[in-house]
C-alpha cells in the first residue's frame with residue numbers, strides 16, 4: 067500500500083539501525099518512552115528493539131485508550147447495556163475488556179444484551195435512525211483521534227433533533243497524561259523509571275499538532291519527537307532523540323511531517339471545543355486521578371449526554387489483584403514482571419486491560435515478543451491480537 | 453484502536469461530507485467532515501471512518517530521503533524532519 071510499504075523497507079531499517087548504533091554514546095543509557103500503543107505495537111511487530119544497541123531501551127507508556135479506561139466506566143457501560151431499552155454501540159476493542167467480576171461486553175452480548183460493534187460514529191447514527199423506539203448509546207472512548215468523530219455525530223444528532231441517541235463520553239487527553247507520568251513518584255525517584263526522551267503520538271498529533279508538546283519539552287527538559295507508526299518512522303525518530311540527547315537539546319521535533327503540522331487540524335479542534343469541555347479530573351486506569359485530562363459534553367449538548375440521561379454514577383472499582391497494569395502503564399514494570407503473564411492472563415482470556423487491545427503492552431509482548439522469554443509456554447496458534 | 457491508514461480519495465460527495473477512498477484494493481466510504489478542503493487524488497489519513505488529515509506527498513518523499521541518507525552517509529549531517 068502506498069505510504070505504508072515504503073516505511074517498512076528492510077534495507078532502510080538496516081541503515082537507520084547502523085546510524086543509531088554509530089551515534090549512541092556507549093557510556094550512557096537511553097530510555098525512550100513511546101507514549102502510544104501504536105508505537106508499542108510497531109516496536110514488537112517489527113522487532114525494532116532487537117535492532118537497537120544494548121544501551122537503548124523502549125519504555126512502554128500508557129497510550130492505549132482501551133488500557134487506560136478505568137474499570138468503573140466499563141462497569142457503567144455494562145449497566146447501560148443491561149437496560150432492555152438500550153442498544154450500546156462500541157468500538158470492537160472494548161468487547162473483551164475485563165470489568166468487575168471478570169464480566170465483559172462480549173459476555174454481556176452472549177447473555178443477550180444488545181451490544182453492537184461499530185467501526186465509525188456514523189454507524190451508531192444509522193442504528194439510531196433505524197431503531198426509533200430504542201435508546202442508542204455510543205460508548206465513546208479514545209484520545210484526540212476519536213474525539214472529533216464523536217463531536218461530528220453530536221452535532222448531527224443535535225441538528226436532526228434525534229431524540230433516541232446519546233453519548234457516554236470517556237474521551238481523554240494525551241498531553242495531560244504525559245505530564246502526569248513525568249510527575250509521578252516512580253519517575254521522580256531516580257532509578258525506578260528514567261525516561262530520557264519521548265516518541266510523541268502520531269495520529270493524535272495529526273489533530274492537535276506538535277505545538278502542545280512545546281511547553282512540555284521545555285518544562286521537563288526532555289526531547290519529544292513526534293513519530294509515525296511505521297517501523298522506519300520509529301527508528302528515525304529514535305535517532306533524532308539520540309541526537310538531541312547527545313547534543314544536550316530538549317526540543318519538539320516532528321519526524322511525521324507527512325501528516326503532522328505544528329497547528330494540527332484546526333477544523334477538528336474547533337468542533338471538539340464547540341461540543342466538549344474539560345473535566346476537572348478523570349480517573350485513568352493505572353495512573354489514578356489525572357487533573358484536566360478528559361472531556362465531557364458541554365451544556366448546549368446536554369440533551370445527548372448519556373451520563374445525564376441515565377443518571378450514570380461511576381463507583382470506584384478495583385483492578386484484579388496481582389495484575390501489574392498500573393505499573394506497566396507508567397513504564398515502571400514490564401509485562402513479564404507480572405506472574406499472571408502468559409499463564410493465567412492471555413489475549414484469549416485477559417485479566418487486565420493491557421492484555422486486551424493489540425496496542426496494550428502485555429498483548430504486544432504476548433503476540434510478538436514472548437518467544438524471547440525462555441521458560442514461558444508457547445503461544446496458541448490462533449491470532450492473538452484483539 | 454489507533455490504527456489509521458493512508459488512503460486515496462476516489463470520489464467526493466460534498467452534500468453528505470463523505471468520500472469514497474481506496475485502501476489498496478478495498479473501496480470504502482468515509483466522512484470528510486473534519487477536513488476543510490480535499491480533492492480527488494489526495495491521500496488522507498483514515499481513522500474510525502473519518503479522514504483526520506491530508507497526507508503531504510512532498511513531506512513523505514523528504515522523510516524517505518532523510519532515512520536513506522542517514523543509512524548511507526555517516527559523514528553527512530542528518531537534517532531532522534521538519535522541526536517546528
Ligand code: SF4
Nearest residue numbers: 389390404411418428
Ligand atoms: S499480564 Fe495480564 S494480569 Fe499481568 S499485568 Fe498484563 S494484563 Fe495485567
